[in-house]
Amino acid sequence: MTTEPVLQLRNLRVYYGTSGRPVRAVDDVSLEIGESEVVGLVGESGCGKSTLGRGILGLLPEGARAAGEVNYLGRNLLSLPPKAVRRLRGPELGLVFQEPMTRLNPLLRISAHFRETLRLHEPQLTKEQARRRSLETLGRMGIPPTRFHQYPHEFSGGMRQRIMIALALVLRPKLLVADEPTTSLDVIVEGQILALLADLKRNFGTALLLITHNLGIVAEACDRMAVMYAGKIVEEGTVRGVFAEPAHPYTRELLRSTISLDTTELHSIPGAPPNLVDPPSGCRFHPRCPNAMRVCVDQVPIEQRLADGRRVQCWLHGPSQRVPAGGEAPLEQPVGVADEA
């Protein structure tokens, strides 16, 4: 990467307070997103990816705290006062949510939504200029100008999501975070929305962090991808590279679980998603890992960098000098974990 990354996460942690010990939703995550790049973040439900998305924008709910660095164009957002972060939200950082049906104010027309955000962030625009920019952005999303003055309830789910994306993009942010943007939409609409998102870099020059549990979306739309498990990023690299040769057993199992027309039998990862309050010791995936070794229980894997620039956290990839004697022996797991194939 020659230019400075748009977003750089370093040792980011986001924990939620509970009546007992905190939930370690994001536990030491480092990630970089370059200018106009599309990066996918995949993982099961509850692995912490939504928290990560919200943490970047400083939209964490009450009781949650963050530590580490969220460097946007070099500045650490976590060290800024809340008012400063709020000012960045909109013109610099955008967030598109999962449920488009409930994300627009039912009492305000679409035109009012646009007018409000433009008047706040770009007050120098005249009413006419603002209107034209709004219509243009909506047009690129496929919403005709005749519907500009309608109310949210008059639009379908797919159209509302497009409006949300347009609302985020009308301010030309440098980074857009999309949290499961197509999960509640049907497949055809999903395809359209994805095409829009994939074109972001061409039309708007915006970098995109696409959070999803759907590997197919990642394959279609993303340049790079990160795989998240139990609050940690276990593998990160180019989409091509990861799909061709997944380095981490979890990634491998995920890929094998996806269903396509060639699927003859269902493959699932045994075991249950990990407890984020009290995660498994050592490598958090070890209870469900078909390749688990003794060292995986005792020691947290050290992140490794592979030849093609990929990062992976797995003892299978070393460093071997750190593995104690006998640590390479396979771990005896309770029945049901070992891979039947």
Added chain:
Amino acid sequence: MTGTSLKTYALTRLALVVPMVLILLTFVFLLMRVAPGNPIAAALGGHVPPSVIQRISHRLGYDKPIYTQYGDYLWGVLHGNLGRTITDRRAVSSIIVENGGATLELTVAASFVAMVVGLVVGLLAGRFRDTWIDVSGRLFGIVAYAMPVFFLGFLAQLLFGIWLGWLPTSNQASPITQAFLPVHSHILFIDAIWAHNWGALWDVVKHLILPATTLGIVIGGVFIRLVRINVIRSLKDDYVEAARARGIRERSVVYRYAFRNALVPVVTVVGLQLALLLGGAILTEETFNWPGIGSTLVSYLAERDYAGVQGIVVVFALVVVVASLLIDFVNAFIDPRIRY
């Protein structure tokens, strides 16, 4: 998918009113005939000879079979004829016109006070949830509602009328004002403005302050709880979070998003509180000697004048129906989703 126009909604809603009114009228009719004994005898007192009772019963139509009475009753209401009182032979409709203005003055002023109190305190309590603002606001609301309106009136009269002597404690206006103000709308407030009689207007307002504020605070106490809960709920809504994600200032978020949306159910609730308002008006009028329909009802009850009571109760019921109709219209106007 364009929304239904306000007009269509209005017509549909209007059509639904008819069965409701019919049920209410029937209900009141039956209610008044539940008590045993002859209503005429009760109204006229015990020492009237039976022949006189029979004559009056016949003249007023009380000896006809019940179905005929019912039919006459409905027919009468349809034509605005609510019957005549037994004791002083006034037409109920003229009672409404003459005394209704006073009640209207009182309830409108009280509603205004209640809304201001409820909205302001409720919004602050919801916005600053769990701070001392919230706690004191809620406590105020609870105690305000716990006060019987006649007790608050008692305290108000004691404090502002007797001890401080600032405000009058009974009647709608001083006798002089009442004697010299020409009557147009039967609403003294409006009549004073009509006649450009500012002295009379001030007099009327002075008399209105204590009763209206008393009733308004009590009703406002209920509003506080409802507004607060709705503001809290709205602040948790998805579109509020989405607005924050766009960097909208918290102040705008609270007022333009949460508060406005919180108002929507509140408007409905205002309609439900109407029942409280009317009931409270009766007590307030008794407390402050206010010459409205409420105190008129109480005196007819004391005289056991069934016809008078029936007529006034019918009016109360109809007022509630009409008011809830209006509330629904306002609701549909505010929230475009409701228009079916």
Added chain:
Amino acid sequence: MAVASRTAPGRRFVGRRLRRLWSPIAHTQGLARVMLLSGASITLFFIVLAFFARWIAPYGFTQYAAHGVRFPQLGHPGGVHPFGTTVESDDVLSRVIWGAQTELKVVVLALVLSLAVGVPLGLFSGYFGGALDRGLVLLMDAMFAFPPLLLAIVIAFELGSTVSSGVVTAAVAITIAYVPQYFRVVRNHVISVREETYVEAARALGARPMTIIRKYVFFNVVQNVPVLATLNAADAILTLAGLGFLGYGVQPTQAAEWGYDVQRGLSDATNGIWWTGLFPGMAIVVLVTGITLLGEGLNETTNPVLRRRRFGRFDFEPVSPMFAEVEPPLQPDEGLGE
């Protein structure tokens, strides 16, 4: 499980259910707990007053003399009569205490009647639907539109001539005025529970309607009733006081009633006499406030939307030193395994 148990399975079931109802209350925190406790203590205080009025009140509620000596008329508060005396030489303090008994009698009777009528009506109407439901809803909505006080006044007015007990008259009047509320709340809850998937599953498995109602619907709905009952008890007291103020319901010869006393105090006020109206009025305010606090406290604990969870404070541990040395990229073939 072959574990011997001392309690019969049925009793264990009830115990478990009761514990489940009680647990959110035991776990209240902060404001809700304060409201609950203060409301409960105030209410309890008045209940004790009401129960033991005969032993707590210094004099009878229409007693105007003692040992042959008449009490002072409109005597100032102090000494033997800490709350003063009325124009008829009745001791205000005693009347306040006796009044608590009146309020309690009427409210309890009204609550029992309302629950006995409103809950089953709502339950069956909600569950079975059909013409019965539609008819009841129409009727209840019409009654709901009526100002409750007005309805109570008219009914008390009508019953007063036939029913001798003012307590019963007032209780019935209040019941009729508030049954629509119970009906509506219970019915709405039943309808939403009826559509829940577990009820649907039970029906699919062939359970009889009474069984479904008894096992699933009833317990669910009953959880809402305490809150509704406390909030309605507050309304009932206010309505009773309103009736008393206007001279309906409980008659002054039958028992002491706070609303009636305030009405008498109103005319005293014009002469600057404040104690005859103040103390009965304060009693109403304090008791209703107590009951409302109790209800609000219960509401906050059982209503998940309003419940606030306590967030523990935590600190981030320093980053594990191992990761600090992650930088130097190792040779790619150093990996183990496949």
